[in-house]
Amino acid sequence: MVSFELIILGSSSTLPTSKRFPTAHLLKVDERFFLIDCGEGVQMQLRKFGFNPGRIHHIFVSHLHGDHVYGLFGLLSTMGMMGRKVPLNLYGPSRLKEMMAQHFSFFGSLPFPLDFHSPSSDTSIPIYEDEKVTVTPIPLKHRILTYGYLFREKKKELNVRKDLVENYGIGIADVVRIKQGEDFITSNGSLIPNRRLTLPPYHQRSYAYISDTVFDPDLAGVLKNVDLLFHEATFSNNDKKLAAETMHSTSGQAATLAKMAGIKKLLIGHFSSRYKDHGVLEEEAREVFPYTDGVNDGEIYSVPLERVSTE
């Protein structure tokens, strides 16, 4: 079974504790590991939760604030020490490349290539694509240039019903066509619709990462029907003014967006350390959108692989 799992490596905002490290997420799609943001200590968190840093080939950076990137230096250095030779891909604002170049001027270059990728002006174009997944940048509204990312599985090939292949005596070339969605015409000329010949298609699973940003209702479009949405909730509803001033969101705002977009499950995090108990933020969000969890370091959220009826 192909997995689609999100691992929370860090869930705090700027003031981490020993239990809540700064922001970092790991998305596992099949055997691909996508690292999203790199808060300080991300390499120790990967170790703690049993993931080999060497298996990461794509790192997505939202913006150049320390609590989202300070773990990048140690992680890349460790990858080099571990003998990495294959390229690592870094996705994020274009200044990321310049920042890393200056960093290496002090700390020495890496023994493997770094390939930088920045979103183009047309942010509907995927920044990453392979045979199974696309990643699309989502421009956010924060104090500096910031991108969220939408990870979505591509449409999977249809599964043809083996019993009918036998019954109708369908040849290999036709099976290939049916997998692509075509109907089948039998030797006596009758048309069998594709829908009858195949199992219901798999749902294309998706995860959207939205941090950091002010409340932006315009995001509801791009987030429509997403399975799993992480949205920052730095502040409580009582601190709405502070959220607006610092260009962050409240838990209620995150939930409002989740509701508008009709997503399946909302995860909130990036909690300010001013709240001793993030349960309050969770409750505020659930009043608006019940399917909300406040995340903790080490938690795993899976999206199951399900067939959807096309009827």
Added chain:
Amino acid sequence: MVSFELIILGSSSTLPTSKRFPTAHLLKVDERFFLIDCGEGVQMQLRKFGFNPGRIHHIFVSHLHGDHVYGLFGLLSTMGMMGRKVPLNLYGPSRLKEMMAQHFSFFGSLPFPLDFHSPSSDTSIPIYEDEKVTVTPIPLKHRILTYGYLFREKKKELNVRKDLVENYGIGIADVVRIKQGEDFITSNGSLIPNRRLTLPPYHQRSYAYISDTVFDPDLAGVLKNVDLLFHEATFSNNDKKLAAETMHSTSGQAATLAKMAGIKKLLIGHFSSRYKDHGVLEEEAREVFPYTDGVNDGEIYSVPLERVSTE
């Protein structure tokens, strides 16, 4: 009782785990907190072991390798977020200032002053001094410019025996002189030696931090009679050649230096992750110098305040 305590915040070398963070030590002398090296995650370790980063005013950096400085960025940022206004003093190689300046050009400046201090060419001159402690840099032999640091208490004022003050009718002015080490002449002209009038003086406690370096027997002089010596022991004796190539030390070499210098207690750390069990390194060192401990994150080593006989 005035404390002299070393807290191990991180004990690994370049490849940290969730249990062994990169190098960072905290030395507490009375109510002063001296931070020595800043491996990634040092701010989380401070929190974990119950220390408020706001109480640190002096940070000593050995050299500009990532496993000794990557935690500096997050720690300073957090200090700023916590509302720090008072200056922070950074001690280390002169490139540290340039490195931090470039860092701030990307991540914004701090809301408090940073004062940089580099060792002068005459390294016998203390780099830090107050009424109770001096800190002297120790040039080490590593791949880049590196300093160890020797922390030593200053001589304490002598305690005058109250019974004798009364017996001899000693006035306040004379008590002050006796505290400084002078003898006393009674009204009938007889000399009472200072040693009889005072309690035995306190031992001047000391801690030396030696990381990273190749084995350097010339250090025995500056480390003579130190109470507590931390010496890196990246490698086992079996990997002596690798230690020399990378300009690191073996546990046996650390112990040899400890023995030569006649120190009281040796701490070894900065272990390479190639050794699953650092007990082997500890045993190797103890064969040469029995008073050796391999350090772990969170451990505390105290040097007791003791009077020493001058007889």
